Amino acid sequence: MKVLMKQIEMIAWFNLGDYPVPLRYRITSEDYTNRVVKIDKILFREEEKLAGNRMILYRCESIIDNIQRIFELKYEISTCKWYLYKM
Amino acid sequence: MSRIIFHIDANSAYLSWEAVYRLQHGAEIDLREIPSIVGGDEKKRHGIVLAKSIPAKKYNIITGESVHSALQKCPDLVIVPPNYERYINASNSMIDLLSQYSPHIQRYSIDEVFMDFSNTDTYYLDTAYEIKDRIKKELGFTVNIGIGPNKLLAKVASDFKKPDKVHTLFSHEIAEKMWPLAVENLFMVGLRTKSKLNSRGIYTIGELAKLNRDYLYSWLKKPGLLIWDYANGIENSDVKGKSPPIKSVGNSTTTAFDVETSTEAHKVLLALCEMVGMRIRNLNSCGSVISVGLKNNNFIRYSHQRKLDIPTSSTNTIYKNVVSLFNEVWTNEPLRHLSVSISDISSDEFFQLSLLENYNKRDKILDETIDKLRFKFGYNSVIRSCFLHSGINPIIGGVMMEEEYPMMSSKL
Numbered sequence: 001m002k003v004l005m006k007q008i009e010m011i012a013w014f015n016l017g018d019y020p021v022p023l024r025y026r027i028t029s030e031d032y033t034n035r036v037v038k039i040d041k042i043l044f045r046e047e048e049k050l051a052g053n054r055m056i057l058y059r060c061e062s063i064i065d066n067i068q069r070i071f072e073l074k075y076e077i078s079t080c081k082w083y084l085y086k087m
Numbered sequence: 088m089s090r091i092i093f094h095i096d097a098n099s100a101y102l103s104w105e106a107v108y109r110l111q112h113g114a115e116i117d118l119r120e121i122p123s124i125v126g127g128d129e130k131k132r133h134g135i136v137l138a139k140s141i142p143a144k145k146y147n148i149i150t151g152e153s154v155h156s157a158l159q160k161c162p163d164l165v166i167v168p169p170n171y172e173r174y175i176n177a178s179n180s181m182i183d184l185l186s187q188y189s190p191h192i193q194r195y196s197i198d199e200v201f202m203d204f205s206n207t208d209t210y211y212l213d214t215a216y217e218i219k220d221r222i223k224k225e226l227g228f229t230v231n232i233g234i235g236p237n238k239l240l241a242k243v244a245s246d247f248k249k250p251d252k253v254h255t256l257f258s259h260e261i262a263e264k265m266w267p268l269a270v271e272n273l274f275m276v277g278l279r280t281k282s283k284l285n286s287r288g289i290y291t292i293g294e295l296a297k298l299n300r301d302y303l304y305s306w307l308k309k310p311g312l313l314i315w316d317y318a319n320g321i322e323n324s325d326v327k328g329k330s331p332p333i334k335s336v337g338n339s340t341t342t343a344f345d346v347e348t349s350t351e352a353h354k355v356l357l358a359l360c361e362m363v364g365m366r367i368r369n370l371n372s373c374g375s376v377i378s379v380g381l382k383n384n385n386f387i388r389y390s391h392q393r394k395l396d397i398p399t400s401s402t403n404t405i406y407k408n409v410v411s412l413f414n415e416v417w418t419n420e421p422l423r424h425l426s427v428s429i430s431d432i433s434s435d436e437f438f439q440l441s442l443l444e445n446y447n448k449r450d451k452i453l454d455e456t457i458d459k460l461r462f463k464f465g466y467n468s469v470i471r472s473c474f475l476h477s478g479i480n481p482i483i484g485g486v487m488m489e490e491e492y493p494m495m496s497s498k499l
Contacts (some may be wrong), residue, residue, distance in 0.1 A: 005113025050227035051107040051173065052180030078176075083115065 001072065001086040008077075010082035019045060019056055020047050022073055043070070046072060053078060057085065090125050091211045092326065093202040094233040094241035095185065097177075097219070098250035100198030101125040101138035104177040105167055107227035117168035122146060123165035126154045131343045137169055141250065188214060195327045201238050203326040215253045223251065239274060239322035241263075246272070261320045266293025275314055283307070291316050333370060337378075337428025338362045338484025345384050349414070352422060352478045356409050357471065359427040362484035364402035365458055367429055373400035373438065374429035379412045382424035390426075391416040396441045398433055401450045405429060 006027065013021040024038045041061040048055050054077040061070050072086040097103065116238025122143040127133030146161040158164055165493050178197045180342050185192055191203035204211050215232045222230050223331035234255045243265055244256035256264055271281040287306075289295050296318035303311040316322065338359045346352045356379070367374060378392030392413045399405060409427050413465035440446050460469050470481035 003115065036193045048109045048111070049180055052176035052178070052226065053108060053173070054112060055111060061440055064186045083113075 001070070003086055004084050005074075006084045008073075008082050008084050010073075012082070020075060022058055022060070022075070022082070025063075025073070025082065025084070037064055039073075089206040089236050090203065090485060091207075092235055092238050092241040093204050093211075093218075094195075094235075094238065094245040095181070095200045095202065095376060096231045096233070096242075097181065097198040098229045098231060099138050099140060100167060100177075100228075101174055101182070102167075103228040105170070107177075108173055110227070112158065116130045118165065118167065121165060122148075122161050122163065124148065124154070124157060126157070126166045128168065129154050131341075133341060143468060159490040177226070177228070177364050181222060181230075184222060184226065185218065188218060189432055191326045191328065193328065199242075201241065203454075204234075212253070212255075219251065219253055227331050235320075237322045238324055238326065239317055239432060240320050242274060243268075243272070254456045256320075258320055261296075262293070265320070266296060268292050270295055273317055275317060276308070280307075280310070280314065292475040326384075333372075334432060335428055335430035336363055336367045336370070336374070337426060337430075338366075338431070339380065339424060339426030340483045341424045342422070345423055346425070347421045349417070351477075351479070352413065352417065352425065353410055353479055354473060355425050355483065356427060357406050358474070358480055358483040359425065360402055360406040360409055361471075363427050363429055364400065364405055364454065365399045365461070365482075366434070368435075368454060368458055370432075371435055372432045373435040374432045375399070375407045375431065377405060377412065378428050378430070379409050379416070380424075380426035380428070381413075381422050382418065382425050384421040387422075389416065390423075394431070397437050397444055397446065398431070400435055400437075400456055402449060403454075405421040 009026040011023045011025070013023055015021060021042070022039050024036055026034050028034055039060045041060055043059040043061055045059075046057045048057060048086045057077045057078070058073045058075075059070065060073060061068065063069075069087070071084065074083045074085040075081075076083070099119070102123065103119055105125060110117060119140050120142065121140065122145075123139040123140045124136045124143055126136050136150055136154060137150060138168060139148050139150060143157075143161065143164065146164075148157045148160055148164070154166060174197055178194075182192065182194060182200065185200055185202055186402075189202050189204055189207070195201055204214065207214075213236055219230055219232055222228065227253035231245045231247075231249050231251070232253045233241040233243065233247070234253070235244050236257055237240035240256040240258075240261070244254040247254045247264070268275055268291060270284050270289060270292055270300040271278075273295070276284070284290075284295065289298070295314065300312065300315055304316050340355065340359065342355060345441050346355060375395045375398040376388055376392055377395065380388065380390035381396050382388045384434075387413065393408060393412055395404075395408065405427070457469050466482050474481040
């Protein structure tokens with residue numbers, strides 16, 4: 001996986017648990033086309049507090065262009081921003 | 088029973104916090120592994136080195152020197168701007184982690200913490216390594232931990248070899264570990280004291296420790312006794328949970344251009360008064376000594392102060408006094424640095440009014456309202472119209488939350 005750290009638009013589910021659940025995201029590529037990716041499965045979730053900045057890391061799995069791919073998403077609590085961290 | 092004190096010191100704090108933050112946000116380069124510094128903006132004449140990486144240290148770059156001279160020593164130096172909010176977060180996360188080990192914690196500065204580890208069942212060295220490794224793993228930066236029987240020796244120990252190390256310095260180790268060090272490494276021995284001591288042939292802490300105490304008193308008076316005690320490892324202050332009460336509130340600025348007219352100077356002073364006023368009101372206090380400090384383009388400093396009959400926290404009153412102090416003392420030369428401070432602080436719950444001075448209750452209401460608006464909608468939501476198109480920031484100076492931004496102190 002390569003580090004991308006690209007900000008994405010996200011639909012997430014804030015349920016009664018401790019962490020939001022990412023459902024689907026939209027990413028704008030360099031040629032300004034949008035692509036929506038549905039998150040099929042969250043493999044694991046981890047909270048990090050590096051330098052005191054809380055972020056939740058999700059490793060997820062989805063079918064993109066008929067290929068099953070694994071990627072990592074990050075949610076930054078202080079700014080409420082979602083990122084596609086690695087793909 | 089003898090005490091066990093830890094001193095936890097983040098290694099090149101600002102720089103490593105910035106590096107970790109950047110790595111967390113996908114940066115490919117770790118600032119700690121290349122020559123890099125955290126530094127101010129040279130164009131605004133704020134260009135000094137605030138923190139440096141260990142590779143930058145190899146180029147003899149020292150904290151506090153100008154960015155310009157650092158660049159001459161290492162032309163490929165990477166310079167990143169400071170971000171205090173991030174540093175506070177990183178520092179708080181370190182405190183949170185340490186609070187899991189002992190209730191007696193003193194935040195000595197933003198990157199240094201004392202912790203009293205006496206009277207615990209666990210072996211202190213194991214805990215020290217555990218803390219060091221947890222900070223590294225969970226928070227992403229490295230610390231040095233010094234362990235000693237008092238705060239002084241713990242602090243000296245944490246300074247031994249960096250980074251990511253645990254050192255001990257107990258009384259029986261002083262002769263071996265501390266006495267061979269150069270005398271300027273001792274806490275409270277600065278440049279001036281160092282040259283005084285060197286002039287009489289004292290170059291190491293050991294040489295200082297072996298001097299006659301009375302001789303040192305007759306020469307350096309009370310501070311001499313203090314450093315003699317320190318050189319012998321004698322120090323017994325407590326790990327204080329609370330920071331000492333604030334004695335004064337002040338802000339200063341180095342202007343991006345020389346201030347040459349009184350109108351401009353008044354505006355800069357007003358902008359400083361805005362910040363000082365907000366801060367003192369935020370502390371629910373007021374002060375009665377107001378002072379103005381100036382530094383001219385030849386780097387000569389001077390200041391002027393006045394005691395008021397009624398303590399105040401009103402921006403307008405502070406500004407009125409600041410202007411009259413400024414007019415009394417300024418000799419029309421270009422200025423590069425201006426400061427405003429207020430001291431002799433008391434609570435603002437009640438105070439004696441004077442028949443001879445004006446006191447307008449509506450001033451207080453106005454200040455309170457403006458403060459509320461600024462906290463809610465940002466500092467620049469309400470500004471004075473005189474700053475429009477003036478090129479001067481309407482509020483100058485930092486540090487809004489004193490409790491959250493621990494200042495350096497010369498007291499352990």
